[in-house]
Amino acid sequence: MTDAGSPTARAQAASPGAGTLSPDELNALVQRQFPDYAACHVTDASGTHLLMEADGARLRTRPGGTISGPEQAGLVDLAAFLLVNARLGRPTPMALTTSLQISYLNRPRPGLLRTHARMAKFGRRLCVVLAELRDEAGDLAASATVTYSVPPTAAGQGTG
Numbered sequence: 001m002t003d004a005g006s007p008t009a010r011a012q013a014a015s016p017g018a019g020t021l022s023p024d025e026l027n028a029l030v031q032r033q034f035p036d037y038a039a040c041h042v043t044d045a046s047g048t049h050l051l052m053e054a055d056g057a058r059l060r061t062r063p064g065g066t067i068s069g070p071e072q073a074g075l076v077d078l079a080a081f082l083l084v085n086a087r088l089g090r091p092t093p094m095a096l097t098t099s100l101q102i103s104y105l106n107r108p109r110p111g112l113l114r115t116h117a118r119m120a121k122f123g124r125r126l127c128v129v130l131a132e133l134r135d136e137a138g139d140l141a142a143s144a145t146v147t148y149s150v151p152p153t154a155a156g157q158g159t160g
Helices: 007-014 023-033 069-088
Strands: 040-045 049-055 096-104 112-122 126-134 140-149
Touching (some): 023 040, 040 069, 049 069, 069 096, 069 112, 069 126, 112 140
Antiparallel strands (some): 049 112, 112 126, 126 140
16 A cells, blocks of 8 residues: 655655656667567656557457457557556566456557556556557547556565
């Protein structure tokens, strides 16, 4: 649980953008750790939100030309992972998805896809991210809630 009165929590609340990873740093992380997501590119990021674009023409489709459900889930999961890393201010490959709930609302066709993720809760161990996937026309294709487990840092251990 996060202690809202702790000096760290107060510092993060006072300056949520301080110490966050930039879009360029996040894109480099994707290139290093997730070469299968080369179609994705972070265009904006802070400690509270992230905007990622993907070339839908490079993603797997279902018959009829719809971006597949697993691809859509992968996009919102990647955006959530990157937002958690941006907020932590350091690459944290062992931040792991513990829950992903997604609702498919409309069929996205190949083209530019945008995923907007925003931090709903940032705790010491769990982070909850709300994500929306929109197609090129701006229509909402999917909505998701993604929970991430964040490993403890060595510097944050040993106080109890």
